[in-house]
Amino acid sequence: MAVKGKQIQTEIFAQLIKRADSALLLIDALDKNQIDHTKLDPNSVYRLRTNPNTEVAKRAADFFDRVRGPVAKEKDALIAKFAPEIAKAGNVSAGHAAFVKNCAVCHTLNGEGANIGPNLTGIGAHGREELLVHVLDPNRVVEPNFISVSIETKDGEQFDGIVARENEKSIVLRNQTSEHEIARADIQSKRNTGRSLMPEGFEALGAETLRNILAYMCDPKTVAAKK
Ligand code: HEC
Missing domain, CATH: 2.30.30.100 (SH3 type barrels.)
Structure with missing residues (x-):
């Protein structure tokens, strides 16, 4: 299945980015168009951009700014800013309430909510970081x-x-x-x-509310619940 292939690809990128020397090789390959940059998942992009190794971070910033334009650059920066915030422990029940208030007008999760956007039941299995990208940059990938x-x-x-x-x-x-x-x-x-159709601007909810919403969505009980 395509999804499986994509997961493997994402894992390979993650491995390469872990070390500065291989991260630089990855950027070289992107630069020479040996790897299509659109194949890189959003998390890998911001791991490169915010890399603790300044050479990696600088070369990644130069490359992505060149190929992806100013809007994507702003979104990457926004995601990078929120990523450490949403990794902290969240309040699952406050997150449930905030989800009902802000997201359930469009999304169903575990049988609760509307069917304007995709059903999010089980999507928490992807983890907070990946969901954060969807929430802060809905236009990155739209079916x-x-x-x-x-x-x-x-x-x-x-x-x-x-x-x-x-x-x-x-x-x-x-x-x-x-x-x-x-x-x-x-x-x-x-x-x-x-x-x-998913609006931009959910960063306005603030780091704490976003963290709680993602904590609720990714909570093992939410993910495991049968609607
Ligand atoms: C006005 C309707 C609307 C609201 C409100 C809304 N969404 Fe969405 N959402 C959508 C639509 C439409 C899509 C599918 C297109 C896309 O990916 O942008 C989507 C996609 C998503 C996805 C990706 C789903 C997938 O299968 O890839 C996630 C995760 C998500 N929304 C989470 C949220 C969260 C969390 C909130 C509340 C903070 C929220 N959405 C609020 C309409 C909405």
């Missing part, structure tokens, strides 16, 4: 069916959301507050925003 679409109707109304259903007569757009059926005949324009 096509979760990309938000923007429709303007002929009478000037605007709707945003993901396409829940469509047929030759109409399109149903869904977002966290509502579901709208729009007749194709009424559509003035339809635009793919290229952005996730």
